[in-house]
Amino acid sequence: MTEKGNLIHIVTDNRWGGVARYALDICKYYIHKGWNVSAVTRDAKAVDTLFQKEGVNLLHAPFWGVFDFGSAKVLSKFIKPLPAHSVVIHAHGFRNAFTALLARKLAGRKDVKVVMTRHKVKKGLDSWLFRRIYRNLDKMIFVSRLAADRFLSTWHGRELPFSKEKVEVIHNSLNISVDAPSVKTEKGPVAAMFHGPLVPGKGIETLIDAMSMLKGSRMRLKMVGSGTPDYVDKIRRRAITRGVMDMIDWRKHSDTPLEMIAECDFGVLPSSVEEAFGLANIEYMACGKPLICSSSGAQPEYLTDGREGFLIPPANTGALADAMRKLATDAELRARMGERAFATFRDSLSWSHFISRLDNIYKG
Numbered sequence: 001m002t003e004k005g006n007l008i009h010i011v012t013d014n015r016w017g018g019v020a021r022y023a024l025d026i027c028k029y030y031i032h033k034g035w036n037v038s039a040v041t042r043d044a045k046a047v048d049t050l051f052q053k054e055g056v057n058l059l060h061a062p063f064w065g066v067f068d069f070g071s072a073k074v075l076s077k078f079i080k081p082l083p084a085h086s087v088v089i090h091a092h093g094f095r096n097a098f099t100a101l102l103a104r105k106l107a108g109r110k111d112v113k114v115v116m117t118r119h120k121v122k123k124g125l126d127s128w129l130f131r132r133i134y135r136n137l138d139k140m141i142f143v144s145r146l147a148a149d150r151f152l153s154t155w156h157g158r159e160l161p162f163s164k165e166k167v168e169v170i171h172n173s174l175n176i177s178v179d180a181p182s183v184k185t186e187k188g189p190v191a192a193m194f195h196g197p198l199v200p201g202k203g204i205e206t207l208i209d210a211m212s213m214l215k216g217s218r219m220r221l222k223m224v225g226s227g228t229p230d231y232v233d234k235i236r237r238r239a240i241t242r243g244v245m246d247m248i249d250w251r252k253h254s255d256t257p258l259e260m261i262a263e264c265d266f267g268v269l270p271s272s273v274e275e276a277f278g279l280a281n282i283e284y285m286a287c288g289k290p291l292i293c294s295s296s297g298a299q300p301e302y303l304t305d306g307r308e309g310f311l312i313p314p315a316n317t318g319a320l321a322d323a324m325r326k327l328a329t330d331a332e333l334r335a336r337m338g339e340r341a342f343a344t345f346r347d348s349l350s351w352s353h354f355i356s357r358l359d360n361i362y363k364g
Contacts, residue, residue, distance in 0.1 A: 006036045006038075006088070007027070007362070008038045008075070008088070009038075010091045010092060010100060011047060011051075011092065013047055016046050019092050019119050022117070025175035026175075026355075027051065027056045036057070038056065038059060039056050039057070040075055041061075042063055043060040065095065066095050084111050087109065088362050092117050092119060097137055113138045114138055115140075116140055117141040118140065118151060121144075126154050134162040141361070142167065142170075143277040144276055144277050144298030145169050145298070147276040147277075171301070192219060192267070193221070193222040193261060194223050195222075197226065198227030203272045206314075206315050207320065211248065214321055215243065220247055221249070222260065224253070262287050266289055266291060266334060269293045285342060285344060286342070290310075291309040291341065292311075292327070299311060310323040
């Protein structure tokens with residue numbers, strides 16, 4: 001591939017989230033490097049606006065499912081005239097990877113490289129179609145060892161239907177400059193913070209229940225995110241019922257969460273489902289903030305309980321309340337864990353570490 005190529009990300013999310021953030025961070029980097037960068041989306045304003053803001057060229061396609069020839073045609077027409085050996089299509093999920101592979105075939109462009117990132121903890125599918133997808137991809141990137149092992153477990157004790165060299169595990173990162181964080185010196189209540197989509201599975205109910213066990217403390221919780229009206233009403237009613245509504249500051253979704261994280265004392269992300277990585281977790285680490293998160297996903301791959309924060313069992317209200325109480329009442333512990341969290345991000349999860357491995361895949 002030439003030094004400056006053509007990069008196309010397929011982003012089918014209708015709302016802003018971790019996958020879109022991951023893709024946009026990569027797009028921003030390669031725009032800075034002088035590449036021609038595009039994203040194929042569903043014409044979703046919440047996603048398109050932020051990509052356009054960073055100078056990413058946008059294409060729109062319907063993305064109806066696996067057998068989506070319409071979207072493949074849109075992409076094939078775009079890649080067909082591009083210079084030879086200069087194109088990388090980066091899909092997110094295997095169904096989008098199929099669209100990319102079909103577009104490559106329709107365009108007659110065997111030189112186009114197609115890579116895919118898996119952002120889920122899920123077993124692989126062993127059907128004829130999906131075996132073909134796995135074999136034809138140039139690389140399959142998994143955001144954690146947990147995600148890769150769960151995928152590969154489908155063929156436990158059997159020969160893989162693809163080359164294992166196609167599999168890469170690359171932990172997520174953030175395309176930000178990393179400076180030693182300043183210590184929060186403001187007086188007042190200790191501020192814990194949750195940020196992310198307000199949806200089931202994020203452990204929000206457990207967090208509200210834990211707050212009810214911390215009544216009388218000088219701690220407040222910043223709840224930052226957006227969700228459907230029905231679900232937001234449900235968790236607000238839960239806070240009222242538990243008598244903790246006056247302990248919670250409700251904030252809408254922010255496109256710049258790092259600024260808000262810098263103003264809090266520690267993060268609380270008690271997801272009740274297995275997360276393939278947990279991008280929000282490392283945002284606290286990058287800001288030098290300790291955090292409390294669940295131990296059931298990939299978090300133990302980059303967090304050590306009692307070092308950068310606390311790992312707790314999912315849906316365990318008592319364990320969550322105990323961990324929050326420890327951080328809320330011990331400023332020295334918060335500072336020590338925050339320093340370690342920042343060091344771990346800088347040394348193991350930095351953008352330079354992430355992008356150097358991805359760059360080798362794109363250019364290899």
